[in-house]
Structure formats: C-alpha cells, structure tokens
Amino acid sequence: MTLEILKKGTSENFLLKQIIRKNFTSKYKDSILGVLWSFFNPLITMALLTAIFSTVFAKSIENFPVYFLTGRIVIDFFNSGTKIAMTSFKRNRSILNKIYVPRYIFALGGICSEFINFLMSVIVLIAIMIVTQAPFYPMALLSVIPVFTLFLLIVGVGLILSILCTKFSDIEYLYRIFTSLLIYACAIFYPITMVPQPLRGYMELNPVYGIIAQFREFVMFGRFPSMKLMLTTFLFSLALFIIGIIVYRKYKNRITLEL
Amino acid sequence: MSEEENNNKIKTQIIPAIHNTVSFRTFLKTEDNKPISDEKVKYIFYRTNGEKISEYDRTSDENGMTHITLNISSDVYIEVIYKGNSQYEKKELLSYKTKPTQEEKDLKKGHSYQKKIASEKSGEKKRKRQEKIKEFNEHQKVLEEAQNDNIAIELKNVTLSFKVGKDKIDNIKEYVIRTIKRNKEKKTIFKATDDVSLKIYKGEKVGLxxxxxxxxxxxxxxISGVYTPDEGEVNINGNIAPLLSLGAGFDKNYSGRENIFLNGAILGYNEEFLKSKYDEILEFSELEDFIDLPVKNYSSGMLSKLGFSIATIVEPDILILDEVLGVGDVNFRKKSREKLNSLIESNITVLLVSHSIKEIRSICEKAIWIDKGKVREIGEVNQVCDNYLEAAKNASKDKTKKIKPKRF
Known part of the structure; x- marks a missing residue:
C-alpha cells in the first residue's frame, strides 16, 4: 500500500523503457561495430561450428547452419537473460540503496533488453535461411509459443537467481559454469538422436531443450511438436515463473539490506 | 624656562608607563573657584632622564579646562605652563585618566549591574521560549485531535534490524560447509530502528x-521506502522527493540530455512531465553548451548541478533532505540554496537531517532526537536541540576524560 502511494502518478513503463535502453546501449558502448555485434556474434560462431561439424553430422542434420542457429539464439537468450537478471540488483545497488524503485524493474528491464537482442538474432536466422534456401513454413509463426514459454522461464529463473545473488556472492561464478554445461546439454550443435535412450528421456525434461526442440519443429520443419513435449515444457516454465515471483515477493524487502 | 617671570609651572606629575592612551585635563580656576577661559596652556613632556619629548599648546574652554590625549609607552614627566597671576589657584591643577585596559574591561563586564541586565534578558528569552513551547504543544494537540488526513508521515512501532557479524556467510561454499559442520554463523542482530513511532503533520518542518x-x-x-521495516507500519500521504542522492543512476556514456530522462525515470517522473519540464531543467542547470556531451566528460560539479536540477524540478508534498546542500560553484551554490529555501518555505512537509543545529533551529519548528535507534525526544525545536546539545556536551566530556593522556 505504502509503496503504491509513494509512486503515485509515475510511470513504471517509462522507467522500464529507460532501463532497457540503458542496458542495450551500455552493452556495446565501447565497440566500433556497436549494435552490429548482435548480428555478428551468432554469425561467427555459426560459421565456425558449421565448418567443423557440418560434415560430421551431414547424414543426420540436413541444414546445419539453420539447425545450429535455432538452438544457439534460444540458449543465448536464456543464458544472457538470466545472467543479466541475476546481477541486476547488484549492479544497480547505488540506485536501490538511495531511492525507492520497484526492484523487479531492473531484472525485467535486463531481460527485455536481451529479448531485443534475441529478436535481432532472429533477423540473422531469417537471413541465413534465405541464403541456405531453407523453406519457410506458415507454421513457423507459431514459434511465438516456445518464445513466450522461454520468456516465462527466464523471468522465473532470473528472479530466483537475482535474490540468491544478493545473498551469496559466488552464485555468479557457479551459474557461469552451469550455463556452459547447459549449452552441451541442449543439443545445440549435435543431433539429439545421437544420445542413447535412457539419457535422452532425461534431457527432454530440460525445459530449455524442450523450447529449442519446439522452436526447431516450427521453424525448420513446419510441423507441430508432440503435445507431451509442449505441455511438460510449458508447465515446467510456468512453475519456475511462479516460484520466481514467490521468492521475489518473499525476499524483495531484504534486497536493500543485503546489498 | 619661560620668557615671563610670572609663569606658573607644575612639574610634579610623573606618569607611569601604561602602554595606553592617556588623557590629561587641566582646570584653571580662580581662588574663589571660578573657571578661567581662553587662557593658553602649554604641555611639555620629558623623559625621566630630563630629555624633552614634545610640547603641545592648548586653550582653556569656558569651564577652564584644557585637554590632551596621547599614547604613552614609557615613564614621563609632564610640565604644565600657563601665564600665572595672583588670581590662579595653585593646587590640584592637573588630573589624568587612562583608557581601561583589557583586564579592567573584563572586570567591568562582570559587574553586577551588567549581570543583572543580562539575566533579565535571558529571563525574557526563557519566557519567550516557554511561550513558544507552550504554543507548539497546543498546536500539536490541535493537530492530533483533528481528522487523520492531515498526517503526512506516520510511523507506528517501526523496527528494523540488520544482521551483523564478523563471519557473515556470503557465499554458498561457506554456507554448505557450515551447514555440514553445524557451525552456523553467530548472528548479532543490530536494531538500527527500534520501535519508532512518530507523526509528522502536513506542512511541518521537522529536523532529525x-x-x-x-x-x-x-x-x-x-520513510522513503528504500528499506522495509521488519515490524510496524509506515503510512505516507503524498509524494516524496528524496534529495539524498543527486544524479543516482547516471550513465556515464549517456549525454546530459539522455541522463535527464534516465535519472528522471528513476526518480519516478513520467515521460510527459519530463518532456514538459525539460527546458526548465536545462535552464536551471546552466549546462546548455554541454548537454549533448556524454556525462563522463563532465566535471563533478557539473554532474551535481545536473542532478540537482533534475531532483528539484518537482513540487513534492514531502521533501527529504540530508543536510541542506548547496552544490556547484559560487553562483550555483547560491542559486541552489535559494531554490531549496523557496521549496522549504512553501507549504510542503520537510524532513531535514543535519548536524548543524543552527540550521535546524532556523528551518524547523519541530525536532526529533534519535538515539541508538530509538526516539529519545520529540518536541519543539529549541527545547529538543538544547537537550541534545547538553547531552552532546556531557558525552564529549566523558570521552575526553577517557582519552586524557597519562603522564609518565
């Protein structure tokens, strides 16, 4: 109640917009190419991995560049989104410690700016699809479903991490290890069929993999993924989203005390 | 010595060196005590060894008086010569007095009469003060009995504690190890705010x-919402402008213009408001020539000018100040203080933290004394300040006693 009165007559949307802008510009502040890195980054790794793996997996993966990019942009969004949310309170401690600002806005703003980055890499994906003459399916538009699921997942995980990060400073380093492991666990540059069965079942439980698989089904093959995969992924993400909000709500008042 | 035989000479007086201004007076009177006016008198000064220093001519006035004032730094003889005839009285012709020395002045100050005046004055002050306190208390009562919507800030039993300790666990590694070893941290709970209840009414200027x-x-x-208390209730009516940190969240790569919007957003302004006030902010900050440069090229003074201009563009209901600050160069300092003063003098609620008791006395009418997280006293500003100063004096006395060096 009190806090609502405090912020009466102000626009949180405006603040969110400003924070997104700030995050976005500060990411490329000292580089000559600036925002263009958002395009080059996935392109370069794609070129590299295509050169290495396209012949190895030639039989099982038809269009390696597109296969790789679809996975890569999703996992990139997940990793950078959760990371930026995790450190958002810490990075803005000078503001949070002096003025009352709804704290989640810093986490959300970070995630949103990474989402813009994601959209830019989608442009790269489309360009590569044109170059490699991959077919475009109308079904590809439905890929907003996994993207939405991904967003929920990132907000949930990001909020949990951001609270943990104010309490434990080494979460940051642990999570960095976790994210690099996650890249290998999500079948980004190898076909999932390579993985033997019992292990593969567990892998499919991973919501990030689930989202990548859905995304590929829609974009690359223009078909509907299995209902089971969609449902488990969505429920998993939703659960994490809700847990994230509960954790944030429970601990938001202690944030400034721990910073 | 003189040309005329019948001149009267007095060479009796030896004046001790007093390092001060000395006045001499000579009264010329007839034997039947009538003053002789328009008579020429010559003063001649000699050193004690007989060497002549200087001489002065004076003419007596209607009271028969001649007068001379000069500085003397060594012992002198003084010779007074006048044209004598039988009508002059020869006794007690000369008197001298000196200006009071510092010691004498001090003595005089302590004089009972002056003391009396002083005590009367302070008595008056006390009476005035007591009247003020009475008035204040009555006013507070009126406010308290009135409807509740005149409260700007209300705290009810607010408690906030920090966990402090040398071995605060701040990483997972330690957390896991300690959990396994069952050697949890020894938590020391420090109550930064302990059961604080207070009411600040609308339009009151309150010093903390x-x-x-x-x-x-x-x-x-x-109060500004940065910390949420563990227990208790905080009620705030109206929007708060905390002038605690100028330019919080400035992005050094942003230009001044972009930072106005960023900082404004953080302060809780909305876009339309900022757009409409943009020119005003710019004009007040005096940074027209630099506004498109990134603020990393700004000097610290320029940064605080910009921050101040953004922070004070609103007309808040409640203004929170940590020391009345003037920022920037001489001109801007004056300007910013004027702006603050005009804000303070308008009808808003002001909460001021300051170590300058003088400032608190001049700005506020109510004061709250916080001691070890508790409210020690709330009341009329002079009363609380006096008690506070008294306590401060005692505290520093105790401390100086402790740190007195030992003689070896």
Whole structure:
C-alpha cells in the first residue's frame, strides 16, 4: 500500500523503457561495430561450428547452419537473460540503496533488453535461411509459443537467481559454469538422436531443450511438436515463473539490506 | 624656562608607563573657584632622564579646562605652563585618566549591574521560549485531535534490524560447509530502528538530530521506502522527493540530455512531465553548451548541478533532505540554496537531517532526537536541540576524560 502511494502518478513503463535502453546501449558502448555485434556474434560462431561439424553430422542434420542457429539464439537468450537478471540488483545497488524503485524493474528491464537482442538474432536466422534456401513454413509463426514459454522461464529463473545473488556472492561464478554445461546439454550443435535412450528421456525434461526442440519443429520443419513435449515444457516454465515471483515477493524487502 | 617671570609651572606629575592612551585635563580656576577661559596652556613632556619629548599648546574652554590625549609607552614627566597671576589657584591643577585596559574591561563586564541586565534578558528569552513551547504543544494537540488526513508521515512501532557479524556467510561454499559442520554463523542482530513511532503533520518542518550511527539515515530510508521495516507500519500521504542522492543512476556514456530522462525515470517522473519540464531543467542547470556531451566528460560539479536540477524540478508534498546542500560553484551554490529555501518555505512537509543545529533551529519548528535507534525526544525545536546539545556536551566530556593522556 505504502509503496503504491509513494509512486503515485509515475510511470513504471517509462522507467522500464529507460532501463532497457540503458542496458542495450551500455552493452556495446565501447565497440566500433556497436549494435552490429548482435548480428555478428551468432554469425561467427555459426560459421565456425558449421565448418567443423557440418560434415560430421551431414547424414543426420540436413541444414546445419539453420539447425545450429535455432538452438544457439534460444540458449543465448536464456543464458544472457538470466545472467543479466541475476546481477541486476547488484549492479544497480547505488540506485536501490538511495531511492525507492520497484526492484523487479531492473531484472525485467535486463531481460527485455536481451529479448531485443534475441529478436535481432532472429533477423540473422531469417537471413541465413534465405541464403541456405531453407523453406519457410506458415507454421513457423507459431514459434511465438516456445518464445513466450522461454520468456516465462527466464523471468522465473532470473528472479530466483537475482535474490540468491544478493545473498551469496559466488552464485555468479557457479551459474557461469552451469550455463556452459547447459549449452552441451541442449543439443545445440549435435543431433539429439545421437544420445542413447535412457539419457535422452532425461534431457527432454530440460525445459530449455524442450523450447529449442519446439522452436526447431516450427521453424525448420513446419510441423507441430508432440503435445507431451509442449505441455511438460510449458508447465515446467510456468512453475519456475511462479516460484520466481514467490521468492521475489518473499525476499524483495531484504534486497536493500543485503546489498 | 619661560620668557615671563610670572609663569606658573607644575612639574610634579610623573606618569607611569601604561602602554595606553592617556588623557590629561587641566582646570584653571580662580581662588574663589571660578573657571578661567581662553587662557593658553602649554604641555611639555620629558623623559625621566630630563630629555624633552614634545610640547603641545592648548586653550582653556569656558569651564577652564584644557585637554590632551596621547599614547604613552614609557615613564614621563609632564610640565604644565600657563601665564600665572595672583588670581590662579595653585593646587590640584592637573588630573589624568587612562583608557581601561583589557583586564579592567573584563572586570567591568562582570559587574553586577551588567549581570543583572543580562539575566533579565535571558529571563525574557526563557519566557519567550516557554511561550513558544507552550504554543507548539497546543498546536500539536490541535493537530492530533483533528481528522487523520492531515498526517503526512506516520510511523507506528517501526523496527528494523540488520544482521551483523564478523563471519557473515556470503557465499554458498561457506554456507554448505557450515551447514555440514553445524557451525552456523553467530548472528548479532543490530536494531538500527527500534520501535519508532512518530507523526509528522502536513506542512511541518521537522529536523532529525542525533549522533553518528544513531539511525537517522536508516529512518529516512524507511520513510522513503528504500528499506522495509521488519515490524510496524509506515503510512505516507503524498509524494516524496528524496534529495539524498543527486544524479543516482547516471550513465556515464549517456549525454546530459539522455541522463535527464534516465535519472528522471528513476526518480519516478513520467515521460510527459519530463518532456514538459525539460527546458526548465536545462535552464536551471546552466549546462546548455554541454548537454549533448556524454556525462563522463563532465566535471563533478557539473554532474551535481545536473542532478540537482533534475531532483528539484518537482513540487513534492514531502521533501527529504540530508543536510541542506548547496552544490556547484559560487553562483550555483547560491542559486541552489535559494531554490531549496523557496521549496522549504512553501507549504510542503520537510524532513531535514543535519548536524548543524543552527540550521535546524532556523528551518524547523519541530525536532526529533534519535538515539541508538530509538526516539529519545520529540518536541519543539529549541527545547529538543538544547537537550541534545547538553547531552552532546556531557558525552564529549566523558570521552575526553577517557582519552586524557597519562603522564609518565
């Protein structure tokens, strides 16, 4: 109640917009190419991995560049989104410690700016699809479903991490290890069929993999993924989203005390 | 010595060196005590060894008096010569007096009469003060009995504690190890704010005083919403402008223009408001020539000018100040103080933290004394300040006693 009165007559949307802008510009502040890195980054790794793996997996993966990019942009969004949310309170401690600002806005703003980055890499994906003459399916538009699921997942995980990060400073380093492991666990540059069965079942439980698989089904093959995969992924993400909000709500008042 | 035989000479007086201004008076009177006016008198000064220093001519006035004032730094003889005839009285012709020395002045100050005046004055002051206090208390009563919507800030039993300790666990590694070893941290709970209840009514100017670490800043942070108390209730009516940190969240790569919008957003302004006030902010900050440069090229003075201009563009209901600050160069300092003063003097509620008791007395009418996280006293500003100063005096006395060096 009190806090609502405090912020009466102000626009949180405006603040969110400003924070997104700030995050976005500060990411490329000292580089000559600036925002263009958002395009080059996935392109370069794609070129590299295509050169290495396209012949190895030639039989099982038809269009390696597109296969790789679809996975890569999703996992990139997940990793950078959760990371930026995790450190958002810490990075803005000078503001949070002096003025009352709804704290989640810093986490959300970070995630949103990474989402813009994601959209830019989608442009790269489309360009590569044109170059490699991959077919475009109308079904590809439905890929907003996994993207939405991904967003929920990132907000949930990001909020949990951001609270943990104010309490434990080494979460940051642990999570960095976790994210690099996650890249290998999500079948980004190898076909999932390579993985033997019992292990593969567990892998499919991973919501990030689930989202990548859905995304590929829609974009690359223009078909509907299995209902089971969609449902488990969505429920998993939703659960994490809700847990994230509960954790944030429970601990938001202690944030400034721990910073 | 003189040309005329019948001249009267007096060479009796030896004046001791007094390093001060000395006045001499000579009264010329007839034997039947009538003054002789328009008579020429010559003063001649000699050193004690007989060497002549200087001479002065004077003419007596209608009271028969001649007068001379000069500085003397060594012992002198003085010779007074006048044209004598039988009508002159020869006794007690000369008198001298000196200006009071510092010691004498001090003595005079302590004079009972002056003391009496002083005590009368302070008595008057006391009476006035008591009247003020009475008036204040009555006013507070009126406010309290009135409807509740005249409250700007209300705290009810607010408590906030920090966990402090040398071995605060701040990483997972330690957390896991300690959990396994069952050697959990020894938590020391420090109550920064302890059961604080207070009411500040609309339009009141309130000063917050207390020693360092008493919990003033914590209380301000609770009121401005940065900290949420563990227990208790905080009620605030109206929007708050905390002037605690100027330019919070400035992005050094942003231009001044972009930072106005960023900082404005953080302060809780909305876009339309900022757009409409943009020119005003720019004009007040005097940074027209630099506004498109990134602020990393700004000097610290320029940064605080910009921050101040953004922070004070609103007309808040409640203004929170940590020391009345003037920022920037001489001109801007004056301007910013004027702006603050006009804000303070308008009809808003002001909460001021300051270590300058003088400032608190001049701005506020109510004071809250915070001591060790608790409210020690709330009341009329002079009363609280006096008590506070008294306590400060005692505290520093105790401390100086402790740190007195030992003689070997």
């Amino acid at each position: 005083i207390g020693f360092n670490g008493a919990g003033k800043s914590t209380l301000l942070k609770i």
